[in-house]
Amino acid sequence: MPNDFNTPVIEEFRANHGRVRGWLDGARLILVTTTGARSGRPHTVPVGYLPDGGLRVLVIASAAGAPRHPAWYHNLLAHPVVTVEDGIFTYEAEATVLAGAERDRAFARAVEADPGWADYQARTDRALPVVALTEIPGPPRTGATTMGEGLRLIHDAFRRELGRIRVEVAGSGPVLGAQLRINCLTVCGGLHAHHTMEDRALFGRLGGERPDLAPVLDRLRGEHDAIAALVARLQRVLGDSGVGRADLRAEVDRLATEVERHLDYEEEALIPVLDGVS
Numbered sequence: 001m002p003n004d005f006n007t008p009v010i011e012e013f014r015a016n017h018g019r020v021r022g023w024l025d026g027a028r029l030i031l032v033t034t035t036g037a038r039s040g041r042p043h044t045v046p047v048g049y050l051p052d053g054g055l056r057v058l059v060i061a062s063a064a065g066a067p068r069h070p071a072w073y074h075n076l077l078a079h080p081v082v083t084v085e086d087g088i089f090t091y092e093a094e095a096t097v098l099a100g101a102e103r104d105r106a107f108a109r110a111v112e113a114d115p116g117w118a119d120y121q122a123r124t125d126r127a128l129p130v131v132a133l134t135e136i137p138g139p140p141r142t143g144a145t146t147m148g149e150g151l152r153l154i155h156d157a158f159r160r161e162l163g164r165i166r167v168e169v170a171g172s173g174p175v176l177g178a179q180l181r182i183n184c185l186t187v188c189g190g191l192h193a194h195h196t197m198e199d200r201a202l203f204g205r206l207g208g209e210r211p212d213l214a215p216v217l218d219r220l221r222g223e224h225d226a227i228a229a230l231v232a233r234l235q236r237v238l239g240d241s242g243v244g245r246a247d248l249r250a251e252v253d254r255l256a257t258e259v260e261r262h263l264d265y266e267e268e269a270l271i272p273v274l275d276g277v278s
Contacts, residue, residue: 009046017143017153018087018160020046026164031085032059032133034075042083045072050110050179051186055135057084058098058106065123073129084133088153090141093133106130113168113179148271154194155263161187162256169249176248181238184252188231191259195224206273216269223262230255 012020013031020029028051033044050058061073076082076095084093098106107130111118121128144150165187168180203217234251237243 006045010044013046013087014085014143016087017156026167028164030057030059030087032072032076033083033085034072035079035082037075037078043072043075045070047072049133050106050113051183052106052132053182053186053189055137057133058110059131059133060107060110060117061129061131062117062120065120067124067126069126069129073131076131081136082133084135086157088142088157090143092136092138094136096132096134098130098132103127103130109177109179109182112177146275148275151271151274152267155267158187158191158194158263159260161190162252162259165252166249166256169245169252172245172248174245176238176243176245184234184238184248188235191227191231195227199224206270210273213269213273220262220266220269223258223265227255227258227262230258 009020009024009029010031013029018029019025020027028049029046030049031044032047033042035041036043047059050060052058061069063070077097080095082093082095084091097103107117107121107128110130111121117128142150142153144153161183165180165183168183172180199221203221206213207217230251234255237248237251
């Protein structure tokens with residue numbers, strides 16, 4: 001039976017490529033579709049997540065501190081392969097329930113980033129489960145109808161995540177939290193993977209089909225190199241256990257400003273080409 005609270009959130013999430021307004025505005029959300037433990041039918045729920053680097057995200061079966069685990073948690077225990085929608089891509093993932101010290105470290109990171117998790121834990125006697133969702137490699141699936149739209153949606157996801165990190169850094173305390181470090185490192189890894197794919201595949205294809213685009217592609221490759229240098233610089237700062245908020249904020253702002261400028265130019269130059277508009 002559909003949840004009256006979840007249904008409008010799911011509809012808005014899908015209609016706006018991961019954006020949800022109101023009190024969820026700015027939150028990191030995904031849609032997770034599990035297979036019913038008893039019914040065998042698909043069930044979709046919106047859940048908050050924590051970046052965990054690479055192809056893995058973490059979700060917490062809090063049920064807002066209810067005495068029982070949420071239904072989606074029981075479902076994934078019975079059927080660990082789930083479908084994840086992040087607003088841009090849809091993919092299959094394998095769910096693994098963290099245990100022992102690994103679970104405790106992950107939950108501590110969550111509490112450090114948002115004390116609301118501690119409030120949920122205080123409401124119940126059960127230990128709130130932390131679940132890792134690891135992407136199962138496969139062809140990317142997106143709701144974009146054109147290549148240009150797909151590129152813009154990916155870019156918007158980077159803009160959104162960099163905006164979140166800017167807010168998190170601005171609101172952080174004097175000691176940089178572990179989860180904030182992971183958030184920064186995860187977006188750094190995502191930028192590297194995206195630019196590597198463009199350099200090796202998209203730009204090569206466009207260069208072969210449109211020799212007149214050579215100056216544009218050369219500029220974009222040069223911007224990729226400049227961003228890679230800023231990413232490496234940010235990673236070095238994140239590796240400093242004593243880094244202060246001001247220094248981190250300066251590096252994040254520098255990277256975000258350069259990335260946003262690059263994305264704007266790439267869209268202006270390439271989306272008409274990708275969508276076949278002369």
